[in-house]
Amino acid sequence: MNIKNDQTVKFWTDVWLSAGKLIDLAGEIGTQKLGIPRNARICDVWNLRASRDQHIQQLVEVIRQFPLSLTVNVPDGVMWRNGPDDYRDKFIASGTWQQIRQSRDEVQWSTIVWFSQRVPRFSFITWLALCDRLSTGHRMHKWGQPQVCILCGESDETRDHLYFACPYTYTLWLKVVGNLFGAEPDPDWGITISRLIT
Ligand SMILES: [Zn+2]
Structure with missing residues (x-):
């Protein structure tokens, strides 16, 4: 799932499902069961993994059936995240490395x-x-x-x-x-x- 033009709606803590906030519906454990960080936005979520928890699985079905409406007429699609607010069609190794590495202050030497x-x-x-x-x-x-x-x-x-x-x-x-x-x-x-x- 990826909404190209709406990169602000929080997956867990904003109300975008009529039933309410996902964090309330799934509980705090839901973030672990689906492997989606608590601060993720909808546009960060591109895969909903299967869960043995039936309640979570039902929620996943509800999310999958949710009609996503785009406010701008662009085709939906999966994109590579190159930075906090930088999504691209192409994979860039350096941008991905910067996101997964732990950076520290530059050393003198x-x-x-x-x-x-x-x-x-x-x-x-x-x-x-x-x-x-x-x-x-x-x-x-x-x-x-x-x-x-x-x-x-x-x-x-x-x-x-x-x-x-x-x-x-x-x-x-x-x-x-x-x-x-x-x-x-x-x-x-x-x-x-x-x-x-x-
Ligand atoms: Zn020696």
């Missing part, structure tokens, strides 16, 4: 990881490192798989140790990047990241 000419594999590893989710010996210790730093023998192989408190990786880092950033590399993870950000 985002531009270190995500930039236009990034190599996706490197970005992903950098992202894991910044979130401290690399499979280091320290993290594997929590899973019962203790592992020392195989490069220098340090018992607690943490992210900060590898980048670049470890004397071996620090020496390697010096050889690879030298003073690429205009300053001596720092064995402290926090200082390295804040330099990269600035």
